[in-house]
Amino acid sequence: MWDYTDKVKDYFLNPRNVGQIDDANAVGEVGSLACGDALKLMLKVDANEVITDAKFQTFGCASAIASSSALTEMVKGKSLAEAAKITNEDIANFLGGLPKEKMHCSVMGREALEAAIANYRGILLPKAEGEVVCECFGVTDVEIRRAIEESHLRTVEEITNFTKAGGGCGKCHDRLRELLAESAKQGPKAKIIPLRAAPRRLTNIQKIKLIEEVFEREVRPTLRKDGGDIELIDVDGDTVIVSLRGACGSCAKSRTTLKEYVEKRLREQVLDTLTVEDDRP
Amino acid sequence: MSAVIYLDNNATTRVAPEVVEVMLPYFSELYGNPSSMHTFGGQVGEAIIRARTRIAGLLGADPEELIFTSCGTESDSTAILSAIRANPGKRHLITTRVEHPAVKNLAENLQAFTGHKYRVTQLGVDGEGQLDLAEYERAFAEDTALVSVMWANNETGVLFPVLEMAEIARSRGVLFHTDAVQAVGKVPINLQESAIDFLAMSGHKLHAPKGVGVLYVKKGTPFTPFLIGGHQEKGRRGGTENAAAVIGLGKACELAAARMTLENTRVRLLRDKLEQGLLAAIPNSLRNGHPANRLPNTSNISFEYVEGEAILLHLNAFGVCASSGSACTSGSLEPSHVMRAMGVPFTAAHGSIRFSLSSYNTEDEIDFVLAHLPPIIEKLRGMSPFWHNRPQGV
Numbered sequence: 144m145w146d147y148t149d150k151v152k153d154y155f156l157n158p159r160n161v162g163q164i165d166d167a168n169a170v171g172e173v174g175s176l177a178c179g180d181a182l183k184l185m186l187k188v189d190a191n192e193v194i195t196d197a198k199f200q201t202f203g204c205a206s207a208i209a210s211s212s213a214l215t216e217m218v219k220g221k222s223l224a225e226a227a228k229i230t231n232e233d234i235a236n237f238l239g240g241l242p243k244e245k246m247h248c249s250v251m252g253r254e255a256l257e258a259a260i261a262n263y264r265g266i267l268l269p270k271a272e273g274e275v276v277c278e279c280f281g282v283t284d285v286e287i288r289r290a291i292e293e294s295h296l297r298t299v300e301e302i303t304n305f306t307k308a309g310g311g312c313g314k315c316h317d318r319l320r321e322l323l324a325e326s327a328k329q330g331p332k333a334k335i336i337p338l339r340a341a342p343r344r345l346t347n348i349q350k351i352k353l354i355e356e357v358f359e360r361e362v363r364p365t366l367r368k369d370g371g372d373i374e375l376i377d378v379d380g381d382t383v384i385v386s387l388r389g390a391c392g393s394c395a396k397s398r399t400t401l402k403e404y405v406e407k408r409l410r411e412q413v414l415d416t417l418t419v420e421d422d423r424p
Numbered sequence: 425m426s427a428v429i430y431l432d433n434n435a436t437t438r439v440a441p442e443v444v445e446v447m448l449p450y451f452s453e454l455y456g457n458p459s460s461m462h463t464f465g466g467q468v469g470e471a472i473i474r475a476r477t478r479i480a481g482l483l484g485a486d487p488e489e490l491i492f493t494s495c496g497t498e499s500d501s502t503a504i505l506s507a508i509r510a511n512p513g514k515r516h517l518i519t520t521r522v523e524h525p526a527v528k529n530l531a532e533n534l535q536a537f538t539g540h541k542y543r544v545t546q547l548g549v550d551g552e553g554q555l556d557l558a559e560y561e562r563a564f565a566e567d568t569a570l571v572s573v574m575w576a577n578n579e580t581g582v583l584f585p586v587l588e589m590a591e592i593a594r595s596r597g598v599l600f601h602t603d604a605v606q607a608v609g610k611v612p613i614n615l616q617e618s619a620i621d622f623l624a625m626s627g628h629k630l631h632a633p634k635g636v637g638v639l640y641v642k643k644g645t646p647f648t649p650f651l652i653g654g655h656q657e658k659g660r661r662g663g664t665e666n667a668a669a670v671i672g673l674g675k676a677c678e679l680a681a682a683r684m685t686l687e688n689t690r691v692r693l694l695r696d697k698l699e700q701g702l703l704a705a706i707p708n709s710l711r712n713g714h715p716a717n718r719l720p721n722t723s724n725i726s727f728e729y730v731e732g733e734a735i736l737l738h739l740n741a742f743g744v745c746a747s748s749g750s751a752c753t754s755g756s757l758e759p760s761h762v763m764r765a766m767g768v769p770f771t772a773a774h775g776s777i778r779f780s781l782s783s784y785n786t787e788d789e790i791d792f793v794l795a796h797l798p799p800i801i802e803k804l805r806g807m808s809p810f811w812h813n814r815p816q817g818v
Contacts, residue, residue, distance in 0.1 A: 152737075156741060177770045202730070
């Protein structure tokens with residue numbers, strides 16, 4: 144049982160500002176089904192750049208819902224410039240604190256807010272920049288360095304609590320320790336410079352999102368004509384694990400369908416290094 | 425309606441009042457050491473012998489074949505490490521992807537900490553959580569030391585064909601261990617007629633207290649103790665016996681034997697009423713696990729597009745206790761390894777809820793959950809961005 148404050152429980156059981164704003168002009172979406180939490184933040188910003196309304200939709204645990212709701216309460220009435228200063232710590236503090244394992248929920252709030260402001264200003268956030276350190280959750284070194292600096296993180300466990308990086312297979316723990324050591328050497332005020340200009344690559348979350356889009360747009364409608372369907376089970380590096388459902392599941396040609404059709408479409412439209420595998424070979 | 429509706433009996437169970445009653449004297453006036461030479465301690469030893477006989481009765485074992493431990497995990501560790509020590513040249517284990525951490529993590533650590541000198545084959549399961557016996561037969565290697573397969577899965581209740589699997593292992597000269605923590609008391613077991621070499625059970629899953637477990641070791645099976653110390657348990661497990669808990673477990677096993685039919689009739693009917701009611705009332709809900717081949721008390725249901733912890737905390741506000749395979753409830757950030765092994769899609773894995781009943785549950789309690797859970801799911805879906813964007817018309 145998590146040690147949630149009364150305010151977290153209240154904001155979870157009676158969330159404020161759930162819903163949609165049809166004419167929102169600043170929308171930020173972060174997270175995914177695969178990660179277990181996601182937030183869509185919708186803001187109405189007036190001509191003076193003041194946030195006049197804020198609503199949210201969240202898929203996630205109690206602290207994710209409470210953090211989202213808290214964020215909407217915090218930004219209402221603020222100017223975009225003021226809102227941009229809100230940190231994940233501010234969100235957690237508003238709620239009287241979050242269990243340390245749940246700090247990533249407040250980080251999700253801050254990221255959605257940033258994304259919404261960028262959306263209002265028509266800027267693309269450089270999320271894919273940097274080196275993907277945690278393959279499981281698609282977290283880059285840029286995000287990790289920022290979390291280390293902003294929240295004064297000292298251990299791998301703390302990085303996981305704040306960013307989720309390292310919370311899956313654990314293979315990146317050595318790299319996380321290196322990042323902690325680098326940050327300690329540079330001191331808290333040091334400017335963060337990416338180690339190298341890494342080639343543009345997709346994080347796991349971006350891959351999942353793009354794959355789902357291709358499935359929805361092209362693959363599912365085609366398969367459904369034959370009484371079949373497809374589910375995305377997992378993405379492990381460049382391996383996309385799927386499950387063929389309905390008529391496809393028992394079809395002798397399912398392997399051909401996967402390789403000749405699904406894989407080809409994904410390579411064309413997402414990443415040319417992807418391979419598709421059935422979850423039950 | 426009582427304050428708590430307890431539907432989490434695969435996590436732990438209420439200690440039966442009859443069990444509490446037989447234990448109480450051993451916390452107060454009957455405090456002697458069962459190993460002592462005097463009658464005062466000796467009477468405790470005699471009560472332990474009676475308990476051992478009752479437990480052996482439920483398992484279809486000889487009382488001499490039972491070793492008392494502190495928990496199911498200790499029983500699993502003892503069995504697996506003993507089998508490995510008995511086969512120094514053999515460095516391969518067969519287990520499953522859906523084992524309890526007591527077996528899964530031990531096997532994985534064994535592999536990692538020996539620099540991969542030990543190899544572990546984890547058998548997969550299908551979409552209904554069932555093993556493939558052909559895959560099992562293919563998994564044996566020249567140097568397979570042990571097979572460890574759970575009798576019933578704790579998350580889905582799915583039963584594995586351990587009797588048949590043990591016969592196959594025996595025909596290949598390989599030891600067979602089963603973690604039967606969830607099965608004992610719910611399915612009939614007769615170990616003497618089986619080829620099972622080791623079986624682990626835990627007291628607190630069948631209305632005995634926490635802190636006591638049993639390891640069955642078939643007569644003639646090579647055995648090395650895990651806890652080395654005094655002569656207790658004939659030198660097979662050092663440490664003064666947890667007398668009160670052992671005596672309580674004896675009573676609990678007697679009750680379980682008497683209630684076995686009840687588990688498979690009344691409890692099963694309540695479970696089915698709950699499951700069918702929820703599946704009918706809530707769209708986009710799916711049962712996880714084979715419908716028939718599973719424990720009579722367990723139901724695992726995924727509610728798509730919502731997250732398990734949020735469901736549990738809403739249920740908690742009504743005093744309803746259940747558990748979830750979602751990432752958030754474990755703090756591990758990833759959904760349950762059982763749901764992943766079964767290929768449950770992301771849309772459903774994070775929203776899986778396990779209800780596990782006992783003979784103490786009533787129909788009123790099930791009706792209460794049937795009335796209160798559908799609005800909770802509706803409320804959470806109302807705020808989920810994925811629910812609004814879900815694929816339609818499938």
